[in-house]
Amino acid sequence: MNTIKNLHVHSTAAPNSLKAAVGSSLNCYTRKHCVACKLGDIHLSQFERLGKRRVLRKGEQLFRQGDTFQSLFVVQSGSVKSSVVGDDGEEQITGFHFPGDMLSVDGMDSGQQTYSAEALETTSICEFAFRDFERISESMPDLKSQFFKVMGKELSREKKRMLVLGRMRAEQRLATFILDTSRELRSRGQANDSLTFSMTRQDIANYLGLAVETVSRLLSQFAATDLVRVQRRSLEVLDRPNLENLAQGFQPTAQLIARSA
Amino acid sequence: MNTIKNLHVHSTAAPNSLKAAVGSSLNCYTRKHCVACKLGDIHLSQFERLGKRRVLRKGEQLFRQGDTFQSLFVVQSGSVKSSVVGDDGEEQITGFHFPGDMLSVDGMDSGQQTYSAEALETTSICEFAFRDFERISESMPDLKSQFFKVMGKELSREKKRMLVLGRMRAEQRLATFILDTSRELRSRGQANDSLTFSMTRQDIANYLGLAVETVSRLLSQFAATDLVRVQRRSLEVLDRPNLENLAQGFQPTAQLIARSA
DNA sequence: CGCTCCCTTGATCAAGGTCAAGCTTGGTGG
DNA sequence: CCACCAAGCTTGACCTTGATCAAGGGAGCG
Numbered sequence: 001m002n003t004i005k006n007l008h009v010h011s012t013a014a015p016n017s018l019k020a021a022v023g024s025s026l027n028c029y030t031r032k033h034c035v036a037c038k039l040g041d042i043h044l045s046q047f048e049r050l051g052k053r054r055v056l057r058k059g060e061q062l063f064r065q066g067d068t069f070q071s072l073f074v075v076q077s078g079s080v081k082s083s084v085v086g087d088d089g090e091e092q093i094t095g096f097h098f099p100g101d102m103l104s105v106d107g108m109d110s111g112q113q114t115y116s117a118e119a120l121e122t123t124s125i126c127e128f129a130f131r132d133f134e135r136i137s138e139s140m141p142d143l144k145s146q147f148f149k150v151m152g153k154e155l156s157r158e159k160k161r162m163l164v165l166g167r168m169r170a171e172q173r174l175a176t177f178i179l180d181t182s183r184e185l186r187s188r189g190q191a192n193d194s195l196t197f198s199m200t201r202q203d204i205a206n207y208l209g210l211a212v213e214t215v216s217r218l219l220s221q222f223a224a225t226d227l228v229r230v231q232r233r234s235l236e237v238l239d240r241p242n243l244e245n246l247a248q249g250f251q252p253t254a255q256l257i258a259r260s261a
Numbered sequence: 262m263n264t265i266k267n268l269h270v271h272s273t274a275a276p277n278s279l280k281a282a283v284g285s286s287l288n289c290y291t292r293k294h295c296v297a298c299k300l301g302d303i304h305l306s307q308f309e310r311l312g313k314r315r316v317l318r319k320g321e322q323l324f325r326q327g328d329t330f331q332s333l334f335v336v337q338s339g340s341v342k343s344s345v346v347g348d349d350g351e352e353q354i355t356g357f358h359f360p361g362d363m364l365s366v367d368g369m370d371s372g373q374q375t376y377s378a379e380a381l382e383t384t385s386i387c388e389f390a391f392r393d394f395e396r397i398s399e400s401m402p403d404l405k406s407q408f409f410k411v412m413g414k415e416l417s418r419e420k421k422r423m424l425v426l427g428r429m430r431a432e433q434r435l436a437t438f439i440l441d442t443s444r445e446l447r448s449r450g451q452a453n454d455s456l457t458f459s460m461t462r463q464d465i466a467n468y469l470g471l472a473v474e475t476v477s478r479l480l481s482q483f484a485a486t487d488l489v490r491v492q493r494r495s496l497e498v499l500d501r502p503n504l505e506n507l508a509q510g511f512q513p514t515a516q517l518i519a520r521s522a
Numbered sequence: 523c524g525c526t527c528c529c530t531t532g533a534t535c536a537a538g539g540t541c542a543a544g545c546t547t548g549g550t551g552g
Numbered sequence: 553c554c555a556c557c558a559a560g561c562t563t564g565a566c567c568t569t570g571a572t573c574a575a576g577g578g579a580g581c582g
Contacts, residue, residue: 084424087508087509088510090424092423092424092427105409105412106414106416108409109409109411109413110413110414110417114417115417134406145395147409148408150370151369151412151413152366152367152368152369152370152371155366155367155375155412155415155416156367156368156371156375156376158420159375159376159419161423162345163347163351163353165423165470166353166467166468166469166470167351167470168347168351200559200560200561201561201562208427209426209427210538210539211538211539212560212562213539213540213562214537214538214539220563232547248347248348248349249347249351250349430569431570461528462528463528463529471570471571472571472572473528474529474570475570477529478530478570493528
């Protein structure tokens with residue numbers, strides 16, 4: 001939940017240009033997910049030759065921390081995890097990314113990627129040379145403004161994540177994760193209360209700053225109290241209100257206490 | 262450690278214009294801290310009427326989470342803490358900000374402030390209307406590019422913070438905090454190994470996701486092992502190498518083990 | 523002078539990490 | 553097509569870290 005979200009490149013004025021550039025498989029689920037769709041009737045055909053399609057298999061890396069920054073990436077299908085490693089080699093997953101999310105903007109400052117990105121499943125990506133982006137956006141100042149908004153959104157998202165990592169107990173973290181992921185996937189057109197994880201429990205645990213065992217135990221507990229139904233990588237939210245209570249750190253209802261005791 | 266850093270507005274071509282706009286007390290410590298100094302000989306006088314000076318006393322808020330976003334702020338002197346609150350009212354301090362740091366960029370997306378900012382001491386701030394910024398930057402595309410870099414830097418900083426909050430043990434967190442803060446203040450011209458905190462222990466603890474008592478105990482312990490010398494709000498780094506070891510999670514040296522046992 | 527806020531230190535406790543073991547499942551090769 | 557293997561997941565037992573509770577000390581301010 002920790003990416004440049006909502007960077008769907010959607011063309012209104014020129015239906016085929018951008019979409020074609022980005023690749024045919026990209027669907028623009030909603031208007032508000034678009035960077036380009038707010039640009040009005042600006043001529044978009046300049047983008048036509050920009051996008052380069054790329055397919056990664058599970059486990060393949062899109063880029064690594066330290067790589068030279070030269071491209072912006074947009075996830076078209078599949079999913080990606082991003083992570084940073086500390087001096088000691090400790091790895092922290094910083095986000096999971098779904099179709100429409102943009103990757104690698106951090107690098108603009110240093111000229112280096114500040115994190116690594118790896119496909120969680122077979123994933124297709126659209127790559128734009130940053131050089132081209134800069135050149136073209138000079139004649140389209142609104143595009144840059146739109147980017148500010150996107151980056152601002154990302155910044156505020158990361159701040160919320162600090163709340164999760166800094167203040168929440170394990171239960172809250174997991175409940176929050178489930179709700180956020182559910183919302184995230186729902187906004188991309190998936191079914192209402194059921195979702196399928198592309199990441200392992202280990203990934204989830206790392207992302208939440210917990211041990212795998214804790215995640216596993218809590219999922220079992222959530223299932224035992226009928227908050228969710230879990231089977232392997234697929235999860236169904238059964239009791240959203242109580243899950244939200246948990247996420248906010250409220251005491252579980254009496255019913256829950258009884259069951260989980 | 263979690264702001265838009267290094268937004269010193271420094272004029273090269275027109276020595277008095279920007280600097281005057283920002284306020285006379287702002288010093289541009291180093292070249293690389295500047296947004297504007299990379300703009301070359303672009304005419305900067307347009308900024309002249311932009312900045313509005315504002316002074317806050319300790320405890321006063323610059324803005325609150327949820328406020329309408331309409332300005333960008335640059336810290337000129339003093340210091341500021343920023344924080345987010347969750348649905349449950351839990352507060353998480355997301356960063357401390359020093360002269361040259363920019364505040365409130367997150368709001369560009371939603372039109373609302375996504376966090377609150379409060380002065381830690383008497384602090385002077387320069388306020389720019391975002392509207393003006395946008396208008397002017399249309400004729401100065403480099404200014405926007407510079408902003409991308411600044412925001413990219415901020416994003417990568419927040420990612421590092423996830424590593425702190427998600428993976429590090431208390432000792433590591435505090436050691437990291439001391440080193441980061443020291444570096445931060447050093448780059449602003451303060452003495453090499455001594456620093457003075459403007460924030461309370463409670464603030465530090467909250468920022469690091471710890472309890473006050475833990476911070477207090479660890480500081481005492483660091484002092485007992487001659488890593489630092491502490492007196493009230495002032496701290497002197499005595500043994501940087503071993504502090505760095507601690508920050509990276511390495512076992513303390515034999516000497517340290519003996520002493521702290 | 524005394525009050526309040528901040529900080530420190532000690533004692534106890536619980537959340538969650540670690541270690542260990544076994545189970546499930548999907549992929550691979552025979 | 554089946555058997556086996558490795559990777560991932562679950563569950564249990566135990567232990568460590570750091571939170572919580574409690575009490576007291578100092579410094580700045582009215």
